[in-house]
Amino acid sequence: MGTLYEDIIDCGGEIFGEEHLATLRECVQCGKCTGGCPSGRNTALRTRKLMQMALLDMREEIFNSPELWFCSTCYTCYERCPKGVKVTDVIRTIRNLAAKEGHMSVPHRMIGVYVMKTGHAVPIGPDQMKLREAVGLDSQPPTAQKHKDQLEQVQAIFKATHYDAMIDFDWGTMTLKGMDKGGKK
Ligand code: SF4
Ligand code: SF4
Incomplete structure (x- = not known):
């Protein structure tokens, strides 16, 4: 097991391609993803915070976050991110990792x-x-x-x-x- 960032690249790379998910490192925490998130309007989901937790290697915290499962995979954040972070696919990969460790909602x-x-x-x-x-x-x-x-x-x-x-x-x-x-x- 590497850092959470490395595991996201390894796990999701098979599906999306490693460079696709490596865009996570470009996140500048601007919050534009959170600002346009339809699920975040009605739930505790804060997309920017999920990206921050992933980059800070907060594995246990993110795997145990109920909000990880509030994303409806609408891809609005993916379209809005000014840095080209493939946000939704990062979230989907984190969910796959969490599910493998018994954390599926x-x-x-x-x-x-x-x-x-x-x-x-x-x-x-x-x-x-x-x-x-x-x-x-x-x-x-x-x-x-x-x-x-x-x-x-x-x-x-x-x-x-x-x-x-x-x-x-x-x-x-x-x-x-x-x-x-x-x-x-
Ligand atoms: S919009 Fe992109 S750069 Fe801004 S916080 Fe979200 S993922 Fe990071
Ligand atoms: S894909 Fe998920 S996190 Fe991104 S805007 Fe849609 S509901 Fe929010």
């Missing part, structure tokens, strides 16, 4: 539960099924939610990549370990 883990159970991050619900029937369609489109064999393929990917273990998924209850079906303890 419960709402994000619950999205994994939906995918595990239905094949979709946003599964179709009873109201949508009724609407579909009202206009003469099958209640469900031909996706993994309807076809068990396809859902099993999705679940096989999760098992092969150990994503189930990463989010602490319980195959017996089909939700997170220690939680009820609504994701509550």
Whole structure:
């Protein structure tokens, strides 16, 4: 394990390219990312602060920050940064590192539960099924939610990549370990 900056380059470099993420070192703490962040208007997310914490090697603090998970990955900061810091992709990489060390937020883990159970991050619900029937369609489109064999393929990917273990998924209850079906303890 290197510094957090080095780990961001190593981990995210495989996906985005090392130079892409190395733009983090150009951050001058101007705050333009925070100023345009739609999520930051309604939450404690302060994008500039996340960049500062990453550069100051505040690994434990940033991995344990709930605000790390408040980013909606809208890429506004990415477009606004005057120094060309690839802010959103830095945040996504920090999340990947945090998740590998068991720090993924419960709402994000619950999205994994939906995918595990239905094949979709946003599964179709009873109201949508009724609407579909009202206009003469099958209640469900031909996706993994309807076809068990396809859902099993999705679940096989999760098992092969150990994503189930990463989010602490319980195959017996089909939700997170220690939680009820609504994701509550
Ligand atoms: S806009 Fe760019 S340079 Fe300014 S604080 Fe955010 S990441 Fe740093
Ligand atoms: S990508 Fe995330 S941090 Fe950047 S502006 Fe959008 S919500 Fe804010």
